[in-house]
Every structure is written in C-alpha cells, then in structure tokens.
Amino acid sequence: MTQIFLAAALVGVLSSDTITIGQFMFSRPVVVGPLVGLVFGNPYIGFIVGVCVELIWIRVIPVGVSVPPDSAITAAVSAAAGSYAMGKFGVDVYSAIIVSLSFAIPCGILFKMAEIKIRHRNSLLVDKIKASVAAGRFDRTDFYTAVAVVRIFAVSFVFFIAAFFAATQIPSCCWHIFEILGISSKIAMRFVYILCFAQLFESFIKWK
C-alpha cells in the first residue's frame, strides 16, 4: 500500500509538469515510466513502456486549444500495472507491456477529459480574478495559481490510484492471453516498436 501511495505522489508531482509547472520534461513518459517502475521494483518494464508511450504519441502536440492524451499518466499506469502483473501472475515482460499498454492508453484519454474539465473550470476564474483586481485584491492571482498547482497534484494522485486499482482487477487470463493463444509476445512487441519508430520518423518529416 505504501508503494502505491508513494507512486501516486510521484505521479502527482511529475504530472504537474505536463502543463501546470515548467514543462521541464519530467512528465515525459520516458522519465515517468522508469521512475514508477523503480517504485514497483521493476524499472526495466518502465523503460520499455516509457519508450513506447513517448513514441506512440510523439506526433500529438498541444497546439492552441487541443489537449493531447496524457502520456505521463499512461506511462505511469502501464509501468505500475505491468510490474504488478509480472510479480503476481508471473507473465513474461512483453506480455505484461502489451496488455498493460492496452489498458493504460484509454486511461490517458480519460485523464485528457479531466484536463478539459479543469480548463473549463479555469474559465470561470478569469471573471473572478478580474473582479478581485477591480476590488484592489491583487494577490488573488498568486492564490489561484497556487490552488491550480495543488489541484493538478490531487487529481493525478487520485486518478493514478483509481486506475491502478482497476488494473489489478484485470483477470489472470488477460495477462496470459499471448501464452493461451500460442503467440510469441516478443514478436508482437516488435510490431509495436516498428509503430513507435514510424511515428518518430514521421514526426521529423511532418514539419518540413
């Protein structure tokens, strides 16, 4: 349980970097994945998951009003769920990665919806801040900015715990799907890698 709360706190801090504070790249999947994997005792799965999530959505960029799926949450949930499945069900690393990614990608999209909701709520603050300034309360900007930082931490923290709990409910047969169907998960994983590199390749060509 301590491990889960520690990971959730870490995700809360790292997720704040996505938009709210800095955008230093702490929130990139290639950083979040290994760190969450490390908390769960399996940084290797975190590295592979981080690389995959980073590259799958590398071409999706936050231009204007568009909100991309949250890659930090996706990498965190995937690394945590994959590590959990390897420890509990003894699945091989590639099966754990593919199944956990298949589960975590919708989580990233769900978190994007939460982000959109937050942005709608922020719209209400514009009028509130204008009214505060008109009343001579100049420090309200600082106050609301601090609230925004705490809020994104709390939302990420709770979301990660909920998503991880949901991942633990995935039945054993789903984690062993490749074994049951007689599929080489290593070969299937190579196709995911190819998709990732194709995305990266296209991202350099796209802006020419």
Next chain:
Amino acid sequence: MEINGNFRKILKKVFARSFLLQALWSYKGMQNIGFLYAIKPVLDFLWRDEEKRKEAYLRHLDFFNTHPYCASYILGITARYEREFAEGIKGASAEKIVNTKKILGGPIAAFGDSMIWGVIRPFAAAVAVVVIFIFSRDINLMWLGPSVAFVVFNFVHIRMRYRGIISGYTKGEAAFGEVFSGRSQRFFNFLRTLGIVIIWFLLVKGFMRVSTNVSAKIAYPAFFLIMVFLMRKFSAVFLFYFAVVIGGIFGRFYH
C-alpha cells in the same frame, strides 16, 4: 534599454514565474492569467498608485496565447513597454502594450510549435530511445537515456526562457531577429536531419539484425512503410491496437 540592479532582480522573478504561465490555462482567456501572474512583479514595481495598477492588471487579463517557452520574449518586451509607459516616454501607451501582445502571440506560437514541439521534443526522445536501446543489457546505464534527453531538452528550454526575457527587455521587438534568424533555422534543420539518421540507425540495428527469418526480414520494413502511410489517415491509438493485432497474428504463425 539597460537593465539596472533593481530591475534585473524583478526580471529574474518574472523568469521564475514564467514557469507557471499555463497553470490556469482556460478556454476563455487561454494564458491570460498565467501571463498576469508572470508579469506581476513588474507591474507591482512600476505602478504604485492603486488605480493605475488596477488598469495595468486588467489590460493583461485580455485573451493571450502563444508557445509557453517563447512567451518569454513577449514577457520581456511587455516589461520594457510597461516601464516606458510608466516613465512617460514618448510613443509609449497602454494600446501599444496590448497590441504588441496580440500581434506577436501568433507568429511566436507558430515558431514554437514547429521548432520546440516539432523538432526539439522528438529529437530529445530519439536520443533517449537510442541510449536506452544501446544500454538495454545494463539497467543502471539505461538511466542515461532519460537523463541525456532531459539535459538536451532543457538546455534549449531554459536558455530560451531566460534569454527571451532579457533580450525582449533590452532589444524590444528586435529580439525576434535572433529567434527567426537563419542561424536558428540551420540549428533546427541540423537536429531534424540528425533525428532521421538516429531513426534509421535504430531501425537497422533493432530489426534487421535480430532476425534470421526471411519472412520477418521482409515483414518488418513492409510494416514500417504501411504504418508511415496509415498514420496520416488513422489516430495513434487505433494504430497501436492495429499493430498489436497484426503483431499477434504474425507472432502466432511465424515463430
């Protein structure tokens, strides 16, 4: 415009606060609250009279949006124009401040989106991936991947944020010369080309050499080309599940 001792401290505060530019991003004003939050130390220093300060705050609550890193140039220029306006320098006005922000936001955003999100971010990711794969047998050395990417990305990021504020303030609109200069374009083109070389290195090393199976040697590059073709028509999420299904079928019959 020269930066004196007191104002340098204020610009450093603006630099620190610029990292929270998007904390209260909204559909109504986009980065307007963040911009006000960042420029606040300048306004508090220049406008001691409460009514004047209110006006200054309110003019920065107009709609504003640009690339978060490149916004530093606009913050620097705005700080300069606010000072000129507060000191009553000829030609300075509230309209000039508001219009400059409106006019510069779009072009700066276009530059930031194409160069920062379109080149630096994928380049840093490519560097991380190549380091992770090179050291994939040693978990300790794999940490070099994210570390190197972090340094590469933030070298450009933090430099742009700090330099943007300082040159925006000292040079005014002439500061954009350094952003849109041929030298800067050449640097980004170099990174783009290097990125493509890295990807080819990863492809050749990662897939062609590991397989002795002829069908796999054909299937991997063919699938790569299909993906490049399909990604213009389908979303990244759809393609991920598509890759898993195709990989599963291939992994069932060709191992």
